[in-house]
Amino acid sequence: MVIDLTGRTALVTGASRGIGREIALALGAAGANVACVATNETLLGEVVAKIGKAIAIKCDVSKPPEVEAAVQKTVQTYGGLDILVNNAGVTRDNLLIRMKEEEWDTVLTVNLKAAFLFMKIASRPLLKSKCGRIINIASVAGIMGNLGQANYSASKGGLIAMTKSAAREYASRAICVNAVAPGFIRTDMSAKVDPAVVEQAVAAIPFKRMGEPAEIARAVLFLASDLASYVTGQVIVVDGGMAM
Numbered sequence: 001m002v003i004d005l006t007g008r009t010a011l012v013t014g015a016s017r018g019i020g021r022e023i024a025l026a027l028g029a030a031g032a033n034v035a036c037v038a039t040n041e042t043l044l045g046e047v048v049a050k051i052g053k054a055i056a057i058k059c060d061v062s063k064p065p066e067v068e069a070a071v072q073k074t075v076q077t078y079g080g081l082d083i084l085v086n087n088a089g090v091t092r093d094n095l096l097i098r099m100k101e102e103e104w105d106t107v108l109t110v111n112l113k114a115a116f117l118f119m120k121i122a123s124r125p126l127l128k129s130k131c132g133r134i135i136n137i138a139s140v141a142g143i144m145g146n147l148g149q150a151n152y153s154a155s156k157g158g159l160i161a162m163t164k165s166a167a168r169e170y171a172s173r174a175i176c177v178n179a180v181a182p183g184f185i186r187t188d189m190s191a192k193v194d195p196a197v198v199e200q201a202v203a204a205i206p207f208k209r210m211g212e213p214a215e216i217a218r219a220v221l222f223l224a225s226d227l228a229s230y231v232t233g234q235v236i237v238v239d240g241g242m243a244m
């Protein structure tokens with residue numbers, strides 16, 4: 001079976017670069033209309049131009065009115081919403097003893113609360129879809145924890161738990177709700193990590209390399225497709241064996 005998402009509409013947050021960009025490109029290449037959401041309009045414009053059947057929506061996912069407007073614009077443009085991908089995420093790494101409340105709040109708001117807002121606000125159009133999918137981008141940090149990432153790990157662990165609760169709530173409407181947990185992936189986010197720490201982290205990965213954003217996008221494409229019609233409440237870990 002070839003993956004064909006023609007006629008379906010996807011909304012991808014954090015679609016301007018990194019993993020979100022690859023997810024948007026993969027869904028677009030499979031035929032979906034893609035609403036690309038992020039804060040950087042210039043980068044979003046490039047992604048949208050590459051996809052073709054796509055729109056750029058400038059939106060800070062931590063602001064509820066902007067989330068509402070993003071969902072509304074998607075539904076107005078394409079007449080519905082079938083696939084929601086909560087990918088936008090940030091880090092504010094610090095050891096717990098030094099972590100500022102602001103660092104905690106920012107990470108929990110963007111990585112966890114925004115996903116809740118999108119799931120809640122998009123639930124009406126998703127419930128109308130005959131092939132509804134919610135895919136949340138978590139992290140192996142949400143499973144294993146990580147030094148200097150109490151805030152980030154808590155947000156991703158929370159996202160995994162929320163994914164499972166939503167999977168139970170939406171099962172009666174055949175909406176599949178799943179998470180993808182990437183390991184160490186080559187993006188702007190991981191480029192902020194100290195090279196010595198990167199070397200140590202890569203040495204601990206059975207595949208002995210970082211992952212590429214496109215390798216995460218492929219797992220999302222599977223979950224978004226009809227191939228995953230009986231998969232819900234799951235976390236697909238894509239990490240070269242890091243968290244097994």
Ligand SMILES: NC(=O)c1ccc[n+]([C@@H]2O[C@H](COP(=O)([O-])OP(=O)(O)OC[C@H]3O[C@@H](n4cnc5c(N)ncnc54)[C@H](O)[C@@H]3O)[C@@H](O)[C@H]2O)c1
Pocket residue numbers: 013014015016017018019020037038039040059060061062087088089090110137138139140181182183184185186187188189190
């Ligand atoms: N790179 C990794 O190693 C890795 C590992 C595990 C999980 N992840 C997760 O994958 C997702 C994507 O990460 P990435 O590595 O591509 O990061 P990135 O920093 O390259 O991209 C993050 C994206 O999120 C968007 N974003 C951030 N804050 C936003 C806000 N307030 N409103 C709207 N958009 C916002 C940015 O504009 C950008 O498009 C994140 O949820 C991240 O936690 C990444």
